[in-house]
Amino acid sequence: MILVVGATGSLGGRIVRGLLEQGQDVRVFVRHNSPSEQMAQQGLAHTVQSLIDAGAQPAWGDLKDKASIEAAVAGVDTVISTANAVKRGGEDTLATVDRQGTLNLIDAAKRAGVKRFLYASVQGASPEHPVPLFQHKAACEGALMDSGLTYTIVQPSIFMEIWIGLMVGIPLMMQQTITLIGQGDHAHNFMSEQDVADYFIAMIDNPAAFNQTVMLGGPASHTWTEIVEHVGGRMGVELPLQYAPPGSTIAYLPEEANSMATMMEMYEDHLDIAEASATYGVRPTTLDEYIDRTFVQR
Ligand SMILES: NC(=O)c1ccc[n+]([C@@H]2O[C@H](COP(=O)([O-])OP(=O)(O)OC[C@H]3O[C@@H](n4cnc5c(N)ncnc54)[C@H](OP(=O)(O)O)[C@@H]3O)[C@@H](O)[C@H]2O)c1
Known part of the structure; x- marks a missing residue:
């Protein structure tokens, strides 16, 4: 039995569906009155009912409720956690969910005798990182490594579906000028969220992933300016584009996304993913493949 925590989320739902397609027994840790019910209408989440209809078994609970976690991990071989509070709110915070909940x-998985634990972290997780999310991820990585569980810490790069959707998809939909921070000239190694899901699934039984921290990325790095040019090029239009100084608030972006947008113009990331791709059999989605399936082939 595989328990997916964060199953109604964007990445978690893809993992659940992939596992079910393989015929695996999947339990999903889900909440009554989940924000995913609303978010699913914009394609940002998966409803609990859609996961149940696909064959998953619900374990109702909340990461803020220890007893419900203990019930959910009983009889489970593998735990996959992609849960986080970044797109939630209220009592769901980085401290209550991303840190304490995880x-x-x-702890509950260890006491229940779970064999495998796969955890979605971020690249650059560190107790010294200026961004709190990266500190919480580092704390959970440390606890997992010390737990004695056979772990895999997955550190993916930036997801195309989420970030290109926010920075380019939203203004396009709203027929507004696309705003980039700085000169939009720092290159990042964007990867497809579907590829991340495929890696998670491939890692469960692959000994190469046991007790490892694995950095994942896409096939190439691109700047935001290049991305806007690629989207326009594939669509056959010139997209209206403007630049704003670092630290600016872009009105159509959520708050968390604004600080990340400025942060992305302070560093670059370039990754060689040939080894991970070969080890886990995941062919990396290219930027143009993502653009075509999202912005062109409707
Ligand atoms: N986006 C990126 O570019 C990027 C890059 C690297 C790593 N990551 C990591 O990838 C992971 C996947 O993110 P995602 O986009 O799939 O997240 P998401 O869509 O925001 O989903 C969050 C999930 O966490 C669950 N959750 C939140 N609070 C909870 C609580 N109190 N109790 C139980 N479940 C709770 C949500 O359930 P409800 O629906 O019930 O709220 C939902 O299933 C995250 O850990 C993220 O840090 C993302």
């Missing part, structure tokens, strides 16, 4: 999950 620490409680690791």
Whole structure:
């Protein structure tokens, strides 16, 4: 039995569906009155009912409720956690969910005799990182490594579906000028969220992933300016584009996304993913493949 925590989320739902397609027994840790019910209408989440209809078994609970976590991990071989509070709010915070909730999950999994634990972290997770999310991820990575569980810490680069959707898809939909921060000239290694899901699934039984921290990325790095040019080029139009100074607030972006947009113009990332791609059999989606399926082939 595989338990997916974060199953209604964008990445978690893809993992659940992939596992079910393989015929695996999947339990999903889900909440009543989940924000995913609303978010699913914009394609940003998966409803609990859609996961149940696909064959998943619900374990109702909340990462802020220890007893419900303990019930959910009972009889489970593998835990996959992609849960986080970045797109939630209210009592769901980085401290209560990303940190304490995940620490409680690791602890409960250990006590329940879970064999495998796969955790979605971020590249650059560190206790010294200026961004709190990266500090919480580092704390959970440390707890998982110390837990004695056979772990895999997955550190993916930036997801195309989420970030290109936010920075380019939203203004396009709203017929507004696309705004980039700085000169939009720092290159990042964007990867497809579907590829991340495929890696998670491939890693469960692959000993190469046991007790490893694995950095994942896409086939190439691109700047935001290049991305806008690629989208326009594939669509056959010139997209209206303007630049704003670092630290600016872009009105159509959520708050968390604004600080990340400025942060992305402060560093670059370039990754060689040939080894990971070969080891886990995941062919990396290119930027143009993503653009064509999202912005062109409707
Ligand atoms: N986006 C990127 O570019 C990027 C890059 C690297 C790594 N990552 C990591 O990838 C992971 C996947 O993110 P995602 O986009 O799939 O996240 P998401 O769509 O925001 O989903 C969040 C999930 O966490 C669950 N959750 C939140 N609070 C909870 C609580 N109190 N109890 C139980 N479940 C709770 C949500 O359930 P409800 O629906 O019930 O709220 C939902 O299933 C994250 O860990 C993220 O840090 C993302």
